[in-house]
Amino acid sequence: MNKLKNNAELAWAAYGYFHFTNKSFHEDSPTRKNETIALVDILNIEYKDYGVAQTIQLGQSTKQIIIGTLDGDFTPNQAKRFFKKYDLLIHQPNTEKGFSVGLFEELIC
Template identity: 40%
Template sequence: MNNKQQINRLRDNAELAWAAYGYFHFANPNYDFNKDEIDKERLKHFRDIKRDELIKQNPNTTDQELQNTYPTHTDILNMEYKHFRDEKTGKLKDSFFDDKLFDGDFTPTQAKNFFEHYELLEYCPNTDSGFSATLFKDTKADSKDSEYILSFRGTEFKLEQIQDLLNDYYIGTNNSDMNRVIEQYFDMLLFYEETLKPLLQEKGIAKINVIGHSLGGYLAQLFALSYPSIINEVYTYNTSLESKSVA
C-alpha cells in the first residue's frame, strides 16, 4: 500500500468513527417520538423544515404525505439539521445548553456520499451506561475481510452523558485495572452476542474491522482483545492504548 492509499484509508476510517456519533434511531419510522417531549419536538421541527422543500418539488403534496416524512440516515448526519431554529427569529439555537435537533456534523454532500458508500446494518442507541455502536457495510470494499465495520461512539459532551466523562477519567487514570472494567464494556459484549454475532454468522462473515474515536477507540481495543479471532483491522483515533497486544 502506498502513502496515498494509507492516507485515504485513515481518512475513510476516521469518517466511520465520526459517523458513530449519529442518532440513527431517529431515522427509524417505528421509533416512538411521542415518548419524549423533546423527541416529539424534533420530528415536528424536521417536518416543518421539509414542508417547503416538499411543496416546492410537488405543489400537490398532501398533509398525509408530510406526516409520513421521517429523517433518513443521511439527514441524521447532515449538519443542516444539527440545531433547532428559533421559530420567531430564525436563528440557530446552538449554545452548549440548547437541545440539538440531530446534532450531525457532516456537510450535506459528505453525508450523501457517505451513505452511497456505506450501508447501515445495525445500530445500538445509547444504553443506560451510554454505550452506542453501529455496524456498517462497505459497499466498495476491496476484500471480504474489510467489508464489515463496527464503529463505537466516543464521548458525548452533554450534561445527561456525564457517565462518558467519568469513563474517560477512569480510562485515563486506571486503564490497567481490568477488574473494574467500565459498564459500557458489558453492554458492548451484549450487543455483539445478541445482535451482531447471529447476523455475521448468518452472512458467513469471519472477519470485521473495528473503529472508534476517544472512548470509542478504547472500546474498540477491548473488543479486539475479547474477540481476536474475528478481527481484521483496528483503527482508533485520539484514544489511550489499552494494551500493547492491540498495537
C-alpha cells in the same frame, strides 16, 4: 491518506443518532416540517438541532412531542457520499451506561 479519511468518517458516523431513522422532523422545524428522517439526514449538519417528533394520540386529536434532536456534523455532500459507500447494518442507541455503536458495511461499487 484516503484510508485515514475513510476510517475517520466511519468513527465519526458511528455516533449518529440512527434510532431516529424513519421518525419525523418536528412541525416547528425551520424546514422539512413533518417529513420522514432518512439516514443521510441524521449525519447532515444542516439539520443539527432540528427536533425529532413522535405523534401521540390525545383523545380524538393528535399532538407531536419532541423526542430528541439531530446532531450531525457531516456536510450535505459528505453525508450523501458516506451512504453511497457504506450501509448501516446495526445501530445500538445509548444504553443506561452510555454505550452506543453503529456497524457499517462497505458497499461494493
